[in-house]
Amino acid sequence: xxxxxxxxxxxxxxxxxxxxxxxxxxxxxxxxxxxxxxxxxxxxxxxxxxxxxxxxxxxxxxxxxxxxxxxxxxxxxxxxxxxxxxxxxxxxxxxxxxxxxxxx
Numbered sequence: 001x002x003x004x005x006x007x008x009x010x011x012x013x014x015x016x017x018x019x020x021x022x023x024x025x026x027x028x029x030x031x032x033x034x035x036x037x038x039x040x041x042x043x044x045x046x047x048x049x050x051x052x053x054x055x056x057x058x059x060x061x062x063x064x065x066x067x068x069x070x071x072x073x074x075x076x077x078x079x080x081x082x083x084x085x086x087x088x089x090x091x092x093x094x095x096x097x098x099x100x101x102x103x104x
Contacts, residue, residue, distance in 0.1 A: 023048040 026048070027041040036044060071078065 020045075020049060023052070 023045045027036075027045040030036045030044065031038055031041040
């Protein structure tokens with residue numbers, strides 16, 4: 001029974017947003033029903049939280065990659081692109097100021 005619950009919880013869509021309270025609540029419920037021991041319950045909660053954190057990071061990474069791909073396809077200017085231009089303009093202004101041709 002524990003393995004079935006683990007599989008369902010670990011593959012569930014909600015894993016990425018599982019809170020510590022919800023994981024502990026599930027663990028207590030399984031202990032109360034006699035499905036697992038208290039020790040197994042604590043291990044189960046720790047495993048759920050670990051997997052939840054991993055799933056959250058993985059989800060965030062996938063979303064970030066997808067957004068980057070969409071922005072690249074749309075040819076949208078990024079903050080990084082703007083920062084490069086600001087640096088270039090500052091460098092050119094500095095070069096002009098050193099040459100005595102300061103422009104405003």
